[in-house]
Amino acid sequence: MNLPNLLTLSRFGLIPIYVVFFATNHLKTAFLIVVLAGATDVLDGYLARTRGQITQVGVMLDPLADKCMMLTVIISLLVSGMIPWLVAVAMFVRDAGMIAGSAFFHFRGKMTVPANTLGKLTTVLYYFAFLFIFFDFSFAIPYLWFVVGVSFLASIIYIILFLGLNRTEDGETDS
Template structure:
């Protein structure tokens, strides 16, 4: 266990904290909990690379922590009526698919593709969409749909990179 992995685990602990603030209608505080989770994501990645502390546990738990927080936010926004169910379903399908696919292939010994710039950009765009939604901007839902489209493009690119990486690995063996 190292500091980057502890930071990743802290993101799991922030999920119920977010839920408490969101469910008590403290939306601005709930949003800042999501931002705090995002900050720990940036920090753990930076520390893991800088200190050479990248671990298989971290590689698996880091995106899982991110996706769990995102799914929690999506469900809470849906339950409160702040986003349409179609947007929630689209985001859920994408995130659940990424979690299930990553776990399925990880446990079959396949290599995973590290986060790329488009994936990181998508995360930033989602955080912006959440900001607009939480602070009730009139264009928030339209912007969210744009981000959902970008996220599906990012996922398609990830799949292509994953297949290419594992094709090279399979060919080399």
């Protein structure tokens, strides 16, 4: 266990704290918890890379912590009526698909594609969408739809990179 992995684990601990603040209608504080989770994500990645502390546990838990927080926020915004159900379904399908797909291929011994610039940009765009929603900006939902589109584009690119990375010598995809 190292500091980057502890920071990743702390993001799991922030999820119920977020839920409590959101459920008690302390929306600005709930949003700050989401921002804190994002900051720990940036910090743990930076520390892992600069200190040479990248571990298999961290590689698996880091995106899982991010997706769990994201799904929690999506569900809370949906239940509260702050986002339309259709956008929530699109976000849920994309994130759940990424979790399931990553786990499935990881446990089958496939090489995984590390986070790329478009994936990181998508995360930043989602944080802005959450800011706009939590603070009730009039353009929040159209902007959220834009970000959902970008996230699906990022997923398509990820799948293409994954297939290329796991292609066998005879040109067939190793499955």
